[in-house]
């Protein structure tokens with residue numbers, strides 16, 4: 001005997017019912033998940049990066065941020081987000097399909113996304129000319145000059161993906177690469193498998209904060 005949904009009277013076709021109810025009525029009668037009604041996403045107007053650090057298009061980033069906030073006891077089997085712009089903010093129509101007792105139940109929500117613009121630390125450093133580190137690539141013997149140059153270029157290519165290089169100086173004793181982020185400078189040195197010495201000195205005060213500049217010296 002076929003099941004009939006007690007709420008809408010529809011007959012079950014392929015055992016898609018959740019308990020006594022059809023998936024649609026089941027979805028209407030249960031919360032299934034929680035999601036904030038209003039969310040905020042901040043992004044850098046200069047580079048387009050959101051402050052979560054991802055450099056993906058803003059609308060994609062909003063969708064990812066919304067889906068990350070879905071809280072549910074059920075497994076998500078499918079999801080989609082439709083965004084439309086309304087004045088200064090976005091309205092997102094979220095459609096999530098959950099697995100409830102092995103049956104697919106879809107549920108919708110509407111989220112208002114406020115978009116804030118704020119220059120990221122990287123871009124504000126760049127525009128202020130402030131940088132955190134210098135990598136000194138140093139030659140020991142005559143024949144090392146070429147290797148130093150090659151390594152410096154590799155480091156620059158790596159660093160340009162994650163930070164900025166305000167200046168490169170070529171000297172008799174090697175190459176100086178100025179780097180926006182000290183952490184990224186150190187990462188690049190590790191990635192290139194270089195041994196180095198580190199020294200730090202105070203570079204000044206910015207917004208009431210003492211700032212230091214790190215010099216990494218890699219000898220060949």
Ligand SMILES: [Zn+2]
Pocket residue numbers: 005006007008009010021022023024025026
């Ligand atoms: Zn029903």
Ligand SMILES: [Zn+2]
Pocket residue numbers: 044045046047048049119120121122123124
């Ligand atoms: Zn930026």
